[in-house]
Amino acid sequence: xxxxxxxxxxxxxxxxxxxxxxxxxxxxxxxxxxxxxxxxxxxxxxxxxxxxxxxxxxxxxxxxxxxxxxxxxxxxxxxxxxxxxxxxxxxxxxxxxxxxxxxxxxxxxxxxxxx
Amino acid sequence: xxxxxxxxxxxxxxxxxxxxxxxxxxxxxxxxxxxxxxxxxxxxxxxxxxxxxxxxxxxxxxxxxxxxxxxxxxxxxxxxxxxxxxxxxxxxxxxxxxxxxxxxxxxxxxxx
Numbered sequence: 001x002x003x004x005x006x007x008x009x010x011x012x013x014x015x016x017x018x019x020x021x022x023x024x025x026x027x028x029x030x031x032x033x034x035x036x037x038x039x040x041x042x043x044x045x046x047x048x049x050x051x052x053x054x055x056x057x058x059x060x061x062x063x064x065x066x067x068x069x070x071x072x073x074x075x076x077x078x079x080x081x082x083x084x085x086x087x088x089x090x091x092x093x094x095x096x097x098x099x100x101x102x103x104x105x106x107x108x109x110x111x112x113x114x115x
Numbered sequence: 116x117x118x119x120x121x122x123x124x125x126x127x128x129x130x131x132x133x134x135x136x137x138x139x140x141x142x143x144x145x146x147x148x149x150x151x152x153x154x155x156x157x158x159x160x161x162x163x164x165x166x167x168x169x170x171x172x173x174x175x176x177x178x179x180x181x182x183x184x185x186x187x188x189x190x191x192x193x194x195x196x197x198x199x200x201x202x203x204x205x206x207x208x209x210x211x212x213x214x215x216x217x218x219x220x221x222x223x224x225x226x227x
Contacts, residue, residue, distance in 0.1 A: 006157075032214055034214070034215060036218075041220070041221075042220055042221075043119070043121075043206055043208075043218030043219050043220045043221055044158070044206070044218045045218070046215045046216070046217070049214060049215065089157060089158060091158075093214065096170065096171070101214070102148065102160060102163045102170075102171055103148070103160070103208075103216060104160060105150070105157050105158040105159070105160070106157050107156055107157030108157050108158075
Protein backbone atom coordinates (compact mmCIF):
# COMPACT_ATOMS: atom_id res chain seq x y z
CA UNK A 1 0.00 0.00 0.00
CA UNK A 2 1.91 2.98 -1.32
CA UNK A 3 0.83 6.14 0.43
CA UNK A 4 3.14 8.37 -1.62
CA UNK A 5 3.58 7.73 -5.33
CA UNK A 6 6.05 9.17 -7.75
CA UNK A 7 4.99 7.65 -11.04
CA UNK A 8 7.85 8.93 -13.18
CA UNK A 9 11.07 7.08 -12.37
CA UNK A 10 13.10 9.51 -14.46
CA UNK A 11 12.97 12.91 -16.11
CA UNK A 12 15.37 14.57 -18.54
CA UNK A 13 15.43 18.35 -18.98
CA UNK A 14 17.60 20.85 -20.83
CA UNK A 15 19.63 23.30 -18.77
CA UNK A 16 17.77 26.56 -18.25
CA UNK A 17 14.33 25.01 -18.74
CA UNK A 18 11.76 24.14 -16.10
CA UNK A 19 11.81 20.77 -14.33
CA UNK A 20 8.47 19.56 -12.99
CA UNK A 21 8.47 16.59 -10.63
CA UNK A 22 5.13 15.11 -9.65
CA UNK A 23 3.88 13.29 -6.59
CA UNK A 24 0.51 11.79 -5.64
CA UNK A 25 -0.60 10.65 -2.22
CA UNK A 26 -3.43 8.67 -0.71
CA UNK A 27 -3.19 9.46 3.01
CA UNK A 28 -5.43 12.41 3.88
CA UNK A 29 -3.80 12.67 7.29
CA UNK A 30 -0.49 14.02 6.05
CA UNK A 31 -0.02 17.47 7.57
CA UNK A 32 3.14 18.44 5.70
CA UNK A 33 4.83 17.43 2.50
CA UNK A 34 8.57 17.58 1.94
CA UNK A 35 10.94 17.20 -0.96
CA UNK A 36 14.38 15.70 -0.54
CA UNK A 37 17.23 15.50 -3.00
CA UNK A 38 19.70 12.64 -3.09
CA UNK A 39 23.04 12.25 -4.83
CA UNK A 40 24.58 8.78 -5.30
CA UNK A 41 26.29 7.38 -2.20
CA UNK A 42 24.96 10.20 -0.03
CA UNK A 43 22.01 10.59 2.29
CA UNK A 44 18.96 12.60 1.22
CA UNK A 45 19.05 16.32 1.92
CA UNK A 46 16.03 18.45 2.68
CA UNK A 47 14.94 20.81 -0.07
CA UNK A 48 11.56 22.40 0.58
CA UNK A 49 8.32 21.71 2.41
CA UNK A 50 4.69 22.77 2.29
CA UNK A 51 1.96 22.68 4.87
CA UNK A 52 -1.23 20.85 3.93
CA UNK A 53 -3.15 24.08 4.46
CA UNK A 54 -1.13 25.95 1.84
CA UNK A 55 -1.17 25.61 -1.92
CA UNK A 56 2.23 27.05 -2.78
CA UNK A 57 5.64 27.54 -1.22
CA UNK A 58 8.59 29.14 -2.95
CA UNK A 59 12.29 29.15 -2.11
CA UNK A 60 14.60 30.57 -4.73
CA UNK A 61 14.50 28.40 -7.84
CA UNK A 62 12.28 25.83 -6.12
CA UNK A 63 8.50 26.05 -5.84
CA UNK A 64 6.18 23.39 -4.52
CA UNK A 65 2.49 23.38 -5.43
CA UNK A 66 -0.15 21.42 -3.56
CA UNK A 67 -3.56 20.48 -4.96
CA UNK A 68 -5.29 18.96 -1.97
CA UNK A 69 -8.49 18.01 -3.75
CA UNK A 70 -6.49 16.02 -6.29
CA UNK A 71 -4.03 14.75 -3.64
CA UNK A 72 -1.24 15.88 -5.87
CA UNK A 73 1.85 17.98 -5.43
CA UNK A 74 4.60 19.06 -7.74
CA UNK A 75 8.08 20.52 -7.44
CA UNK A 76 9.11 23.10 -10.01
CA UNK A 77 12.76 23.97 -10.56
CA UNK A 78 13.37 27.08 -12.64
CA UNK A 79 15.84 27.45 -14.23
CA UNK A 80 17.21 23.92 -14.10
CA UNK A 81 20.96 23.53 -13.69
CA UNK A 82 23.23 20.51 -14.26
CA UNK A 83 23.94 20.42 -10.51
CA UNK A 84 20.26 19.70 -9.95
CA UNK A 85 20.75 16.24 -11.45
CA UNK A 86 19.85 13.88 -8.61
CA UNK A 87 17.06 11.67 -7.34
CA UNK A 88 14.18 13.64 -5.84
CA UNK A 89 12.00 12.09 -3.16
CA UNK A 90 8.58 13.33 -2.18
CA UNK A 91 7.49 12.63 1.41
CA UNK A 92 4.34 13.10 3.46
CA UNK A 93 4.46 13.57 7.20
CA UNK A 94 2.23 11.55 9.48
CA UNK A 95 1.70 13.66 12.56
CA UNK A 96 1.32 11.86 15.88
CA UNK A 97 0.83 14.90 18.07
CA UNK A 98 3.14 17.06 20.16
CA UNK A 99 6.49 17.05 18.40
CA UNK A 100 6.17 13.57 16.98
CA UNK A 101 5.88 12.90 13.29
CA UNK A 102 7.11 10.44 10.72
CA UNK A 103 7.97 10.74 7.02
CA UNK A 104 6.60 8.39 4.35
CA UNK A 105 8.57 8.55 1.11
CA UNK A 106 7.84 7.89 -2.53
CA UNK A 107 10.18 5.85 -4.72
CA UNK A 108 11.88 8.89 -6.18
CA UNK A 109 12.34 10.48 -9.60
CA UNK A 110 15.77 10.67 -11.16
CA UNK A 111 16.26 14.09 -12.73
CA UNK A 112 18.92 14.60 -15.39
CA UNK A 113 19.65 18.16 -16.47
CA UNK A 114 21.59 18.26 -19.71
CA UNK A 115 23.93 21.17 -20.47
CA UNK B 116 27.84 20.72 14.81
CA UNK B 117 28.50 17.46 12.99
CA UNK B 118 25.74 15.97 10.90
CA UNK B 119 24.09 12.62 11.43
CA UNK B 120 26.87 10.05 11.64
CA UNK B 121 26.35 6.50 10.54
CA UNK B 122 28.87 3.72 10.80
CA UNK B 123 30.08 1.67 9.27
CA UNK B 124 29.57 3.06 5.77
CA UNK B 125 29.91 -0.40 4.28
CA UNK B 126 29.25 -3.69 6.02
CA UNK B 127 29.66 -7.18 4.59
CA UNK B 128 28.13 -10.11 6.43
CA UNK B 129 27.77 -13.78 5.64
CA UNK B 130 24.33 -15.33 5.74
CA UNK B 131 23.39 -16.16 9.30
CA UNK B 132 25.61 -13.53 10.94
CA UNK B 133 24.42 -10.49 12.84
CA UNK B 134 24.63 -6.95 11.48
CA UNK B 135 24.81 -3.92 13.77
CA UNK B 136 24.30 -0.48 12.29
CA UNK B 137 24.99 2.61 14.35
CA UNK B 138 23.59 6.09 14.11
CA UNK B 139 24.65 9.13 16.10
CA UNK B 140 22.05 11.86 15.67
CA UNK B 141 22.87 15.52 15.38
CA UNK B 142 23.51 17.24 18.68
CA UNK B 143 20.28 18.24 20.33
CA UNK B 144 18.12 15.95 18.21
CA UNK B 145 15.92 13.59 20.17
CA UNK B 146 14.10 11.88 17.30
CA UNK B 147 15.70 9.12 15.24
CA UNK B 148 14.30 7.34 12.20
CA UNK B 149 15.59 4.34 10.28
CA UNK B 150 14.85 3.82 6.61
CA UNK B 151 15.83 1.09 4.18
CA UNK B 152 16.43 1.57 0.49
CA UNK B 153 16.44 -1.52 -1.68
CA UNK B 154 17.91 -1.32 -5.20
CA UNK B 155 15.60 0.63 -7.53
CA UNK B 156 13.27 1.37 -4.62
CA UNK B 157 12.48 4.41 -2.53
CA UNK B 158 13.09 4.94 1.14
CA UNK B 159 10.96 2.61 3.21
CA UNK B 160 10.25 3.59 6.78
CA UNK B 161 11.31 1.05 9.38
CA UNK B 162 11.20 2.54 12.86
CA UNK B 163 10.91 5.85 14.71
CA UNK B 164 12.50 6.25 18.11
CA UNK B 165 12.94 8.85 20.79
CA UNK B 166 15.37 8.45 23.65
CA UNK B 167 14.67 5.05 25.26
CA UNK B 168 11.31 4.76 23.49
CA UNK B 169 10.06 3.19 20.30
CA UNK B 170 7.35 5.46 18.92
CA UNK B 171 6.47 3.58 15.74
CA UNK B 172 7.93 0.30 14.54
CA UNK B 173 5.25 -0.47 11.98
CA UNK B 174 7.84 -0.73 9.17
CA UNK B 175 10.09 -3.22 10.93
CA UNK B 176 9.98 -6.87 9.91
CA UNK B 177 8.53 -8.85 12.78
CA UNK B 178 11.50 -11.18 13.10
CA UNK B 179 15.26 -10.70 13.23
CA UNK B 180 15.13 -6.88 13.27
CA UNK B 181 15.33 -4.70 16.35
CA UNK B 182 16.23 -1.10 17.13
CA UNK B 183 17.10 0.89 20.18
CA UNK B 184 18.00 4.46 21.09
CA UNK B 185 19.44 4.37 24.59
CA UNK B 186 19.75 7.30 26.94
CA UNK B 187 23.47 7.43 26.23
CA UNK B 188 25.13 6.50 22.98
CA UNK B 189 24.03 5.98 19.40
CA UNK B 190 20.91 4.38 18.04
CA UNK B 191 21.48 0.79 16.95
CA UNK B 192 19.65 -1.15 14.27
CA UNK B 193 20.31 -4.85 14.73
CA UNK B 194 19.63 -7.54 12.17
CA UNK B 195 20.06 -11.10 13.36
CA UNK B 196 20.72 -14.09 11.09
CA UNK B 197 21.02 -11.95 7.98
CA UNK B 198 19.78 -13.22 4.62
CA UNK B 199 20.59 -12.06 1.09
CA UNK B 200 17.34 -10.09 0.94
CA UNK B 201 18.60 -7.85 3.76
CA UNK B 202 21.21 -6.37 1.41
CA UNK B 203 20.30 -2.71 1.09
CA UNK B 204 21.27 0.80 2.06
CA UNK B 205 20.10 1.68 5.55
CA UNK B 206 19.64 5.35 6.31
CA UNK B 207 19.23 6.98 9.65
CA UNK B 208 17.71 10.42 10.09
CA UNK B 209 17.34 12.65 13.10
CA UNK B 210 15.28 15.68 13.85
CA UNK B 211 14.84 18.19 16.64
CA UNK B 212 11.34 18.96 17.75
CA UNK B 213 10.32 20.35 14.40
CA UNK B 214 9.52 19.27 10.89
CA UNK B 215 12.48 18.31 8.76
CA UNK B 216 14.69 15.30 9.28
CA UNK B 217 18.40 15.27 8.53
CA UNK B 218 19.86 12.14 7.03
CA UNK B 219 23.16 10.38 7.48
CA UNK B 220 25.14 9.01 4.57
CA UNK B 221 23.83 5.53 5.08
CA UNK B 222 25.26 2.08 5.72
CA UNK B 223 25.43 -0.24 2.75
CA UNK B 224 24.90 -3.78 3.93
CA UNK B 225 25.92 -6.62 1.65
CA UNK B 226 25.06 -10.16 2.61
CA UNK B 227 27.17 -12.80 0.90
